[in-house]
Amino acid sequence: KLTEDNFFNQSFPWYFAHRGAKNIYQENTLLAYENCIKRGNRFIELDVQQTNDGALVVMHDDTMDRTTNGNWAIRGVSSNYISTKSIIDKVNGEHTQFGYAPQMIPFLVDVFTQFGRKTNYIIESKDRKSARKIVELAKQMRVQDYIMIQSFSLPDLEEIKDEGIKLMHLKNNATMTTFREMRQANIEYFGCNKSSTDDYIRTAVEEGFPPFVYTVNTRYERDRLLGLGVAGFFSDDPFYLAGSSGNR
Numbered sequence: 088k089l090t091e092d093n094f095f096n097q098s099f100p101w102y103f104a105h106r107g108a109k110n111i112y113q114e115n116t117l118l119a120y121e122n123c124i125k126r127g128n129r130f131i132e133l134d135v136q137q138t139n140d141g142a143l144v145v146m147h148d149d150t151m152d153r154t155t156n157g158n159w160a161i162r163g164v165s166s167n168y169i170s171t172k173s174i175i176d177k178v179n180g181e182h183t184q185f186g187y188a189p190q191m192i193p194f195l196v197d198v199f200t201q202f203g204r205k206t207n208y209i210i211e212s213k214d215r216k217s218a219r220k221i222v223e224l225a226k227q228m229r230v231q232d233y234i235m236i237q238s239f240s241l242p243d244l245e246e247i248k249d250e251g252i253k254l255m256h257l258k259n260n261a262t263m264t265t266f267r268e269m270r271q272a273n274i275e276y277f278g279c280n281k282s283s284t285d286d287y288i289r290t291a292v293e294e295g296f297p298p299f300v301y302t303v304n305t306r307y308e309r310d311r312l313l314g315l316g317v318a319g320f321f322s323d324d325p326f327y328l329a330g331s332s333g334n335r
């Protein structure tokens with residue numbers, strides 16, 4: 088049953104459907120998100136880029152080459168160009184590897200329009216200019232309490248630190264941000280790579296930032312990380328990973 092609750096009040100662990108559960112559905116498509124929500128997932132993960140005329144597009148890569156019948160960098164093309172292209176399977180041709188017809192490339196507004204308050208949106212801002220636009224669109228669509236914005240860039244998150252939006256800073260091996268800096272930027276949530284050391288994850292937990300770990304697809308890894316105190320996972324198949332337990 089779909090409700091209009093804000094699912095951020097669920098207890099940990101949370102299981103994020105990474106790019107819409109990309110091991111079982113074509114990544115970053117409306118069809119993927121629809122299936123995730125129908126199956127009870129309440130944390131869909133999306134990546135957002137911006138076109139040269141300021142439209143927010145849901146796509147992981149900087150360029151269209153890997154997943155669509157278009158090419159060029161998203162930042163170099165117009166929203167009209169995006170609308171004329173489709174998400175296809177580059178290996179199998181007309182049909183995607185999951186057996187679906189070619190899909191439209193979604194704009195973030197399409198995702199908010201279709202799913203409204205039926206899910207939480209874990210949105211990664213992939214470029215320097217998009218975070219504030221994502222907030223503005225979410226407020227316009229009245230889903231601001233249902234989004235969390237994630238970024239590897241602390242300055243990008245700092246720009247929206249007073250907007251009352253849930254923020255997650257992502258760490259990779261090159262990220263030098265301290266937990267103190269994260270607190271100063273109103274960061275509430277933290278994401279890190281599964282290659283992080285056990286000591287680092289324990290420190291994050293002690294500092295009040297139990298991490299969400301990307302990208303976790305085996306129950307062995309899940310159980311090991313839960314033992315360290317993590318808050319949840321980005322998973323390419325959250326249904327398998329969570330099994331009958333956990334909030335997803």
Ligand code: G3P
Nearest residue numbers: 134211237257278301321
């Ligand atoms: O957003 C966290 C995680 O998704 C980072 O990996 O898939 O965006 O490269 P990705």
Ligand code: CA
Nearest residue numbers: 132133134211
């Ligand atoms: Ca992401």
